[in-house]
Amino acid sequence: QSVLTQPPSASGTPGQRVTISCSGSSSNIGSEPVNWYQQLPGTAPKLLIYSNNLRPSGVPDRFSGSKSGTSASLAISGLQSEDEADYYCSTWDGSLSAVVFGGGTKLTVL
Amino acid sequence: EVQLLESGGGLVQPGGSLRLSCAASGFIFSSYAMSWVRQAPGKGLEWVSGIRGSGDSTYYADSVKGRFTISRDNSKNTLYLQMHSLRAEDTAIYYCAKDRASSSCYDYWGQGTLVTVSS
Numbered sequence: 001q002s003v004l005t006q007p008p009s010a011s012g013t014p015g016q017r018v019t020i021s022c023s024g025s026s027s028n029i030g031s032e033p034v035n036w037y038q039q040l041p042g043t044a045p046k047l048l049i050y051s052n053n054l055r056p057s058g059v060p061d062r063f064s065g066s067k068s069g070t071s072a073s074l075a076i077s078g079l080q081s082e083d084e085a086d087y088y089c090s091t092w093d094g095s096l097s098a099v100v101f102g103g104g105t106k107l108t109v110l
Numbered sequence: 111e112v113q114l115l116e117s118g119g120g121l122v123q124p125g126g127s128l129r130l131s132c133a134a135s136g137f138i139f140s141s142y143a144m145s146w147v148r149q150a151p152g153k154g155l156e157w158v159s160g161i162r163g164s165g166d167s168t169y170y171a172d173s174v175k176g177r178f179t180i181s182r183d184n185s186k187n188t189l190y191l192q193m194h195s196l197r198a199e200d201t202a203i204y205y206c207a208k209d210r211a212s213s214s215c216y217d218y219w220g221q222g223t224l225v226t227v228s229s
Contacts, residue, residue, distance in 0.1 A: 032214075037217045044219040047216060051215070079206070090214070090215075096171060100157065101155045101157065102154070103154045
């Protein structure tokens with residue numbers, strides 16, 4: 001079991017808005033910034049959101065992140081077929097002295 | 111352009127050893143922490159180990175502590191992962207990743223190298 005909990009799957013139709021949740025604890029999300037990664041099939045992960053809600057250059061503003069307490073969320077608006085991928089949340093865990101990842105959410109665009 | 115190129119993966123027997131390398135270019139290597147992250151077949155991402163830019167501090171996941179050693183040669187812009195006492199559960203694609211700003215946030219990833227532990 002992963003330290004951070006994500007739903008294993010999510011889905012939506014083109015143009016819809018979907019959200020993916022990430023639940024943790026006071027030793028990780030509750031006290032550290034959250035990052036999100038997108039992994040397209042057969043490729044390396046790509047940084048999508050960092051420090052809870054910041055987008056690296058080149059990431060469309062359709063992607064947004066938020067954090068509240070010990071939970072974080074990734075929102076994707078105007079869903080597109082190319083958004084079909086696995087999404088992972090991640091942060092530092094002070095109790096474990098380790099970087100922790102969520103188990104990943106497979107997003108399907110119907 | 112930032113590039114990270116892993117090498118050294120392959121097939122190894124249980125109990126064996128392997129050393130992975132990650133050649134970095136396109137940024138001031140010594141200024142950035144680096145990590146290894148692995149992904150078992152069909153599974154999620156698992157952080158393995160991290161090292162500060164100067165190399166003076168290292169961090170390990172409990173699953174590899176005492177068996178794996180991370181190191182770097184800043185004169186060669188290269189990151190290493192020495193793996194001993196390999197187990198079947200270490201089978202995975204191993205990615206090297208550049209830390210964005212010592213924040214455990216990885217802004218660049220290599221393409222990965224596959225390690226298979228099997229008899």
